[in-house]
Amino acid sequence: MQNRITDLFNIKYPIVQGGMIWNSGWRLASAASNSGILGLIGAGSMYPDVLREHIQKCKQATDKPFGVNVPMLYPNIEEIMNIIVEEGVKIVFTSAGNPKTWTKWLQDKGITVVHVVSSVKFALKAQDAGVDAVVAEGFEAGGHNGRDETTTLTLIPMVKEHLKIPLLAAGGIATGKAMLACMVLGADGVQVGSRFVASTESSAHQAFKQVVVDAKEGDTQLTLKELAPVRLIKNKFFNDVEALYKSAPTPEQLKELLGRARAKKGMFEGDLDEGELEIGQISGLIHDIKPVAEIVKEMVEDFEMAKKEVANF
Known part of the structure; x- marks a missing residue:
C-alpha cells in the first residue's frame, strides 16, 4: 500500500492515528506505530514535563516512526517545541494556529511538519507556509472543528483541486471502506481519531470509552x-x-x-x-473496544475487500 504518505512517514499503511487530547498518550501512539501506521501523541492535554515523559516512554515502546500533535494556541508552546526537538521526534502535526509560525523552525531541525485544516483557504495557507502535508478535517470530526461545517466528502476533492503536497483526510473515518472513499476522492491517506478512542490502549477513561461504544x-x-x-x-x-x-x-x-x-x-x-x-x-458506527492492532488489521482488510468489490461494479 505504498504511496506519498507511507513514503513521507516511513510507515506500512497510509493511516495516521489522530493526536487527541486526553486520549492519545504513549501507549496509544506506540501501539499504532507498532501496527504499521503513524502514531501521534496528543500534546494538547500535557504539561511540558508530561509530554517529555510520554515521548520517552513511546521511544522505549516502539522503534517505528511516531509523531506529536501540537495545538499552537496552547500555552508553553515554545517549551513544548523545544522538548520535541530535544527528544528527537521527527514528525510534528500542528493545528489551531498559523502554520508559518513554526514550520520552518521545525523543518530546519529535520522535522517533517503536517498542518490540520478545515477549509480550502487554510489548506492553501499551509501549503504556502511550506508544510510537508496537510490534514483536511471535515465537519463530522470530534473535538474542535471548522466553522464552515464542510463535510469530509465535500472538503477532500475541493482541497485536492488546489493542493500539490500530500493530503490526509480526516473526519468520519473508522473503516476501510471510508478510507477507500476518501482516497478515491483524492486523499493520499487518512487520519483516524474516534475509532482509536475506543481502543484498549487509549488513555481515555473506561466510562467515556463505553459511552462512545453506546452512542x-x-x-x-x-x-x-x-x-x-x-x-x-x-x-x-x-x-x-x-x-x-x-x-x-x-x-x-x-x-x-x-x-x-x-x-x-x-x-x-x-x-x-x-x-x-x-x-x-x-461513534454511531463504533460498537466495541479492542486493541489497536486489531483495529488496524480490520481497517486494512476492509479496505482491500472494498477495492475488490468496487472493481466488480
Whole structure:
C-alpha cells in the first residue's frame, strides 16, 4: 500500500492515528506505530514535563516512526517545541494556529511538519507556509472543528483541486471502506481519531470509552461556535449549554459556564454528566473496544475487500 504518505512517514499503511487530547498518550501512539501506521501523541492535554515523559516512554515502546500533535494556541508552546526537538521526534502535526509560525523552525531541525485544516483557504495557507502535508478535517470530526461545517466528502476533492503536497483526510473515518472513499476522492491517506478512542490502549477513561461504544446516530452535535466549535456527545453539560443559548448569551457567559478542565473531567476522569465528551459522528458506527492492532488489521482488510468489490461494479 505504498504511496506519498507511507513514503513521507516511513510507515506500512497510509493511516495516521489522530493526536487527541486526553486520549492519545504513549501507549496509544506506540501501539499504532507498532501496527504499521503513524502514531501521534496528543500534546494538547500535557504539561511540558508530561509530554517529555510520554515521548520517552513511546521511544522505549516502539522503534517505528511516531509523531506529536501540537495545538499552537496552547500555552508553553515554545517549551513544548523545544522538548520535541530535544527528544528527537521527527514528525510534528500542528493545528489551531498559523502554520508559518513554526514550520520552518521545525523543518530546519529535520522535522517533517503536517498542518490540520478545515477549509480550502487554510489548506492553501499551509501549503504556502511550506508544510510537508496537510490534514483536511471535515465537519463530522470530534473535538474542535471548522466553522464552515464542510463535510469530509465535500472538503477532500475541493482541497485536492488546489493542493500539490500530500493530503490526509480526516473526519468520519473508522473503516476501510471510508478510507477507500476518501482516497478515491483524492486523499493520499487518512487520519483516524474516534475509532482509536475506543481502543484498549487509549488513555481515555473506561466510562467515556463505553459511552462512545453506546452512542447512536444523532448523539453528537457541534456547539460553542462563539468560542471554538466543538463536537460533543449530548450529556448534562451539553444540555446546560443548549439551555443557556435560549437566553442569547454573551461569549463571556458561555466561558463562565464552560469553566476550566471540562474535557479532562469528561474524557480522562470519566465524569459523564459535567464533562466535555468530545467524539465524532462516526461513534454511531463504533460498537466495541479492542486493541489497536486489531483495529488496524480490520481497517486494512476492509479496505482491500472494498477495492475488490468496487472493481466488480
